[in-house]
Amino acid sequence: MFSSKEQFKRRYLQRLEMMYGKRFEDTTVMEQYHALGQLVREAISSRWIETNEAYRTTKQKQVYYLSIEFLLGRLLGNNLVNLGVYGLCEEALGELGINLSEVEQCEIDAGLGNGGLGRLAACFLDSLASLDLPGHGCGIRYKHGLFDQKIVNGYQVELPEQWLRHGNVWEVKRADKAVQVRFWGEVETYYVKGRLSFKHVNAETILAVPYDMPVIGYETNTVNTLRLWNAEPAPFPTNRDALTYKRETEAVSEFLYPDDTNDEGKILRLKQQYFLVASSLHSIIRSYKKHHEDIQHLHEYVAIHINDTHPVLAIPELMRILLDEENLSWDEAWSVTTKTISYTNHTTLSEALEKWPEHIFKPLLPRIYMIVKEVNERFCRELWELYPGEWDRIERMAIVSHGLIRMAHLAIVGSHSINGVAKIHSDILKMREMKDFYDVYPTRFNNKTNGITHRRWLLKANPELSTLISESIGTDWIRSPMELRMLEAYADDSSFHHSFQAVKKKRKEILAHRIKQQTGIVVDLDSIFDVQVKRLHAYKRQLLNVFHIMYLYNRLKEDSDFEMVPRTFIFGAKASPGYHYAKKIIKLINSVADKVNSDPRVAPYMKVVFLENYRVSLAEEIIPATDLSEQISTASKEASGTGNMKFMMNGALTIGTLDGANIEIREAVGEDNIITFGLTAEQVLHYYQKGGYTSLDYYHHHKSIQTVVEQLVNGFFPNVGSEFEMIYDSLLEQNDEFFVLKDLSSYSLAQQEVERVYRDQRSWYQKSIINIAKSGYFSSDRTIKQYSDEIWGLSIR
Ligand code: 26Q
Numbered sequence: 001m002f003s004s005k006e007q008f009k010r011r012y013l014q015r016l017e018m019m020y021g022k023r024f025e026d027t028t029v030m031e032q033y034h035a036l037g038q039l040v041r042e043a044i045s046s047r048w049i050e051t052n053e054a055y056r057t058t059k060q061k062q063v064y065y066l067s068i069e070f071l072l073g074r075l076l077g078n079n080l081v082n083l084g085v086y087g088l089c090e091e092a093l094g095e096l097g098i099n100l101s102e103v104e105q106c107e108i109d110a111g112l113g114n115g116g117l118g119r120l121a122a123c124f125l126d127s128l129a130s131l132d133l134p135g136h137g138c139g140i141r142y143k144h145g146l147f148d149q150k151i152v153n154g155y156q157v158e159l160p161e162q163w164l165r166h167g168n169v170w171e172v173k174r175a176d177k178a179v180q181v182r183f184w185g186e187v188e189t190y191y192v193k194g195r196l197s198f199k200h201v202n203a204e205t206i207l208a209v210p211y212d213m214p215v216i217g218y219e220t221n222t223v224n225t226l227r228l229w230n231a232e233p234a235p236f237p238t239n240r241d242a243l244t245y246k247r248e249t250e251a252v253s254e255f256l257y258p259d260d261t262n263d264e265g266k267i268l269r270l271k272q273q274y275f276l277v278a279s280s281l282h283s284i285i286r287s288y289k290k291h292h293e294d295i296q297h298l299h300e301y302v303a304i305h306i307n308d309t310h311p312v313l314a315i316p317e318l319m320r321i322l323l324d325e326e327n328l329s330w331d332e333a334w335s336v337t338t339k340t341i342s343y344t345n346h347t348t349l350s351e352a353l354e355k356w357p358e359h360i361f362k363p364l365l366p367r368i369y370m371i372v373k374e375v376n377e378r379f380c381r382e383l384w385e386l387y388p389g390e391w392d393r394i395e396r397m398a399i400v401s402h403g404l405i406r407m408a409h410l411a412i413v414g415s416h417s418i419n420g421v422a423k424i425h426s427d428i429l430k431m432r433e434m435k436d437f438y439d440v441y442p443t444r445f446n447n448k449t450n451g452i453t454h455r456r457w458l459l460k461a462n463p464e465l466s467t468l469i470s471e472s473i474g475t476d477w478i479r480s481p482m483e484l485r486m487l488e489a490y491a492d493d494s495s496f497h498h499s500f501q502a503v504k505k506k507r508k509e510i511l512a513h514r515i516k517q518q519t520g521i522v523v524d525l526d527s528i529f530d531v532q533v534k535r536l537h538a539y540k541r542q543l544l545n546v547f548h549i550m551y552l553y554n555r556l557k558e559d560s561d562f563e564m565v566p567r568t569f570i571f572g573a574k575a576s577p578g579y580h581y582a583k584k585i586i587k588l589i590n591s592v593a594d595k596v597n598s599d600p601r602v603a604p605y606m607k608v609v610f611l612e613n614y615r616v617s618l619a620e621e622i623i624p625a626t627d628l629s630e631q632i633s634t635a636s637k638e639a640s641g642t643g644n645m646k647f648m649m650n651g652a653l654t655i656g657t658l659d660g661a662n663i664e665i666r667e668a669v670g671e672d673n674i675i676t677f678g679l680t681a682e683q684v685l686h687y688y689q690k691g692g693y694t695s696l697d698y699y700h701h702h703k704s705i706q707t708v709v710e711q712l713v714n715g716f717f718p719n720v721g722s723e724f725e726m727i728y729d730s731l732l733e734q735n736d737e738f739f740v741l742k743d744l745s746s747y748s749l750a751q752q753e754v755e756r757v758y759r760d761q762r763s764w765y766q767k768s769i770i771n772i773a774k775s776g777y778f779s780s781d782r783t784i785k786q787y788s789d790e791i792w793g794l795s796i797r
Helices: 005-020 029-058 076-082 086-095 100-104 116-130 242-253 267-291 295-301 314-325 330-340 358-364 366-386 391-397 407-413 423-433 435-440 454-460 463-473 481-490 494-519 542-558 580-597 616-625 643-649 662-669 681-690 695-701 703-711 725-732 740-759 761-773 780-792
Strands: 062-066 070-073 110-112 135-140 148-152 155-159 179-183 186-192 195-201 204-216 223-233 302-307 341-344 355-357 404-406 417-420 445-447 528-533 567-572 606-610 628-631 653-656
Touching: 005 029, 005 086, 029 076, 029 100, 029 204, 029 223, 062 116, 062 267, 070 116, 070 223, 070 616, 076 086, 076 100, 076 116, 076 454, 086 100, 116 135, 116 204, 116 223, 116 302, 116 454, 116 780, 135 267, 135 780, 155 580, 179 267, 186 366, 195 314, 195 366, 204 242, 204 267, 223 242, 223 267, 242 267, 267 295, 267 302, 267 314, 267 358, 295 302, 295 330, 302 314, 302 330, 302 780, 314 330, 314 341, 314 366, 314 407, 330 341, 355 358, 358 366, 358 404, 366 391, 366 407, 391 435, 404 407, 407 435, 417 423, 423 435, 423 445, 423 662, 423 681, 454 463, 454 616, 454 643, 463 481, 463 494, 481 761, 481 780, 494 606, 494 616, 494 761, 528 616, 528 740, 542 567, 542 580, 542 606, 542 703, 542 740, 567 616, 580 606, 580 725, 616 643, 628 643, 643 653, 643 662, 643 761, 653 662, 653 740, 653 761, 662 761, 695 703, 695 725, 695 740, 703 725, 703 740, 740 761
Parallel strands: 062 135, 062 302, 135 223, 302 341, 341 417, 417 445, 528 567, 528 628, 567 606, 628 653
Antiparallel strands: 070 110, 148 155, 179 204, 186 195, 204 223, 355 404
C-alpha cells in the first residue's frame, strides 16, 4: 500500500497539486479529501483486478446480494482502516498540517437506504470481503438518497439529498457493461420446432449502466464489488418524444423511496425493483456463461440472495432467462431457480408485506406477469394435491389472489431458504405469520440472527475504546470478535473502570460539542446519556420514552423534594414523509424539549435533545457516547434491531423489551446485565387474538398516566392547538395498538432500576464491560459465516 509516511506524503502532495494545479497550501479541505480518495482507490486497483481474476480462474461459487438499499455511510475512513493505513495517513497528513478527521467529514454519507435493512446490507459487504468470501452487492445508484431532514419550528421538513454533489471518488463507471431493460409492450407467442416460444414486442427499452464500487476487506487482499445500476436513455431511436423519454428513464434511479408501508404501490417503485433485478441477473448470467458451459449447473456456482421481497422479481426473471433465452423446460428452469435463490424476511408486520395490484403489474411487465401466473397455478395445483378440498387454505397461500400479487409468497415458493433475522422473529414466521408455508416446506425455514461490523462500529467509530481494549487483551479481537470475551476478566478491575470512564467521558464531550453546535443546548457530562435513535415508527414506541420524560417532569414540578439522577434524553429519527402520526411524534418530542429545556426547576436534572438528520455518520458520533440504549418496541414487532448491538458493543446498557435480538442480547450478557420490562411477545399476540386489553382502564386507574395523556390536549404545550389529538385518539379511541399505556408503569420501574445501578458506578461499569465482552457474537462476521455455510455454500478463496 503505502510503504512509509514519507512515500505517502510525496505521492499525496504530487497528486493534490496535479489534480488542482495549485500549491497544496492553497487547496481546500474538499480538494484534500478528493485527492486522498483517488489515491486510495488507485492503490487498491491491482488488488481489485487480482480478486476478480482469482474468482474467474478458480470458478468458486459467488454470491450476489440483491438489495434495493445499501446504507454505506462514509467510506474514506473505513477504507483506510481496512487497508491498515489509517494511522500512517493520519500522522503523515498531520505533518503536512492536514487534519484527517476534518478531511473525512467532507465526505457526504452514501445514504442509499432507509434504516436497518439497508445498513445490514452494508455491514454484510464489509464482512464478506473481510472473510475473503466471494460476495458482491447489486443495487441502484440513486441520484438522491434518503431525504435530508431539517427541523423547523419543531416540525420535520424534508429536502432532497444530494450525495453526488461533489462527485463520488469510489465509483467506476463501466459503460461497456451496460444492459438493456424492457418495460411495457406485449408478449407474442409462437412455435419454434414444436416448442411454445415467447417474444416481448413493442417494449420500451432503457439502459442500465453499472457503477462499480470496491469493497475492501480488513487487512486482506480481497476487494469485492458493489455494483450500482444507473438508469439512462438508450442511445437508439424510439418512437417517444425524446425529452419525455429521457425524463421518464432517468426517474427510475432518481430517488430512493422512503419506507412507507402505508403508501399504495407506486408504479415507479415497481419499475425500480425490476430494473435492479433485470440488470443484475443479466450481468450475473453473462459472467457465468463466459466461464461455464452448462446453464443447468448455475446453482453450483452462483447463489443469489434477495434482501426482503423488494428484489423478488429475481425469481420470475431468472425463469424468463432460463425458459426464453436458454430454452430449458419449465421443470428444469424451476429446479435451477429455486436452488439458486434464497430470501431473508425482515418484518412480521403483515400489513408491511409487499403486494402489487395485477392491473399495475401486468402492463408494465407482461412476460414476467405470465410467469408469475404460471408459478401460481402450478403451486395451487400442488396444494390441491396436498390439501384436497381445503379452499380456504389454498386461497390464503396463493401467490396471486383478489387482484394482488403477494411478493412474500412468491419469495417462499421460489427459493430454497427463507430466514428471519433473530430467533424470536424466525419462530414467529414459522409458528404464526408463515405457518401454512412452514407446514409445506419445513426445511426451508431457518434463522440468521443479524450482526453488525465491529470494524466500523467499534474500531472505527470508537478509537478511544478500541485502544483501551487492545491495550488490555491484545488485538486479536479485531480479526476474531469473539475474543472480546477476554474483557470479562476486567469487569471488576478498578483501573480498567477508571480508563473506561475516561473514554466514555471523552466521547460524551465530543457528542456534547455536536449538540451545542447543532441545537445550542448545553448538556451535563455527568448526566446519563439516554439515547433512542432509529426510524420513527409507532411500534418502536418513541412515545413511551416521551411519556416517561413527561412523567419525570411532572414529578419534579409537583414535588420540590423529588430528586433524580440527571439525564440527557437524546433522540434522532426520520419519519417517512407521508406518515402523519410519526411526524406528530417528532413535533411532540420537540415540544417536550422546549418545555423541559426552558424550565429552571428541572434544569439540574434533565435536558431533551432532538438531533436532526439522523444518519450513519451521526450514529458513529452518538453511539460511543451513550450510557443507556433504548430498545423499547412492542414485543413481537421489531424483527431484530441492529442498533441494539452497536450500543452494546460500545458499552451502553440496554433498557429494552423482550423483542427481536434484545432477547439474544439478554441470553449473552445474563439478566443482571440488561434491564428488561413490559409485555412478552406471547402476551401481545394473545391480546391481539383474544382481546382483553382496554387502554381506558389504564388511563382511569393511574393518575400519573392520565396526567401525561391529558397534557397532549389540555394546553400544557403552548401554541400547538390540536396538534396532538391524533396521538391522544390513537391511545384512547383506538385502544393503544402498541400497548404504550399498558407498558408505561413497568417501563418507569425499569428506569428506576437504571438509576439505582447508575448510582453505583462500579456496578454500572461492570455491566458495561460485560456487555462489550459478550458483543462478539453480534459481529456480522458470525452472521455471514452462517449464511455462507448454511445457505450459500461458499468456500474461502
Ligand atoms: C416499502 C414500500 C414502499 C416503499 C418502501 C418500503 C420499505 C422500505 C424499507 C419497507 C421496509 C423497509 C425497511 C425495513 C427494515 O429496515 N426492516 C428492519 O430490518 C432490520 C434488519 O434486518 C431489522 O433489524 C429491523 O428489526 C427491521 O425493522
